[in-house]
């Protein structure tokens with residue numbers, strides 16, 4: 001079912017955070033906003049309604065020829081109440097996600113560049129408060145001389161779900177690996193890539209896509225938590241520790257999310273999952289340590305714990321409010337021509 005029968009135009013503003021794309025659409029075509037009183041309900045509507053017109057718009061903007069299999073973006077929707085500036089439905093090649101740190105950072109920059117949230121007259125910080133499907137998050141921008149110099153993504157409560165889960169990897173002769181699972185607005189499985197003899201480097205990206213898909217399939221619903229399915233698999237390498245005023249753990253990682261989509265950034269919500277697990281291991285603590293998190297392309301987020309809390313799992317492990325610092329940059333403004341008669345409508349993917 002086509003959104004419209006006649007050709008029309010859709011505008012987006014495209015940003016990137018640490019190399020990961022974020023395509024923002026704030027003017028949805030008529031009749032595409034899903035029903036719901038909250039952002040979470042609107043996401044449920046769109047994912048449970050076959051051929052929902054907003055899902056068609058997602059394909060149009062994500063698939064080739066307008067996008068690619070690693071494209072990512074967000075549709076701006078009303079907030080849950082007046083406590084947030086706006087809401088967002090995050091999307092990727094396979095659907096609509098519940099959490100997105102790189103997108104939240106990009107939205108912070110976008111909101112102040114549009115004047116949706118005013119920046120302070122003097123140097124300081126400003127909060128852009130956003131309702132996302134997993135709750136209310138903040139992009140806290142630090143402003144110097146009228147310009148943002150970085151944004152902190154302050155996420156929902158994050159905590160371990162399971163540790164030391166054994167998974168067999170079929171393509172490696174059934175070799176077993178140990179995986180930890182954490183919730184950070186989405187569910188992530190994480191493992192030290194050294195178990196697989198792999199380094200997180202661009203040349204290895206197709207191995208990580210294959211292994212991410214395999215591990216996800218092998219874990220199956222062992223990693224399902226409440227209404228959340230397993231979203232991503234994070235492969236990390238340890239890169240040492242620095243002792244200074246603030247103890248820093250250095251890791252490089254790649255997140256393979258959805259069905260084999262690869263994050264160019266160090267993954268904002270994935271960084272929160274790593275923080276929650278490092279806190280549970282006693283390697284990090286609020287205001288005394290941080291994670292210097294490098295991506296597969298070499299870009300960096302700095303992550304730390306704002307507050308330690310108790311976990312809703314009630315299993316003796318701690319929970320935390322994580323904070324991930326990064327930069328976003330404007331890529332361009334797009335004006336897409338959508339023609340329902342186009343033979344490749346709504347688009348295609350090769351992966």
Ligand SMILES: O=C(O)[C@H]1NCC[C@@H]1O
Pocket residue numbers: 020072097099100101102103255257263265266267268269270
């Ligand atoms: O930064 C993040 O949290 C997102 N990046 C792509 C996958 C995640 O949703």
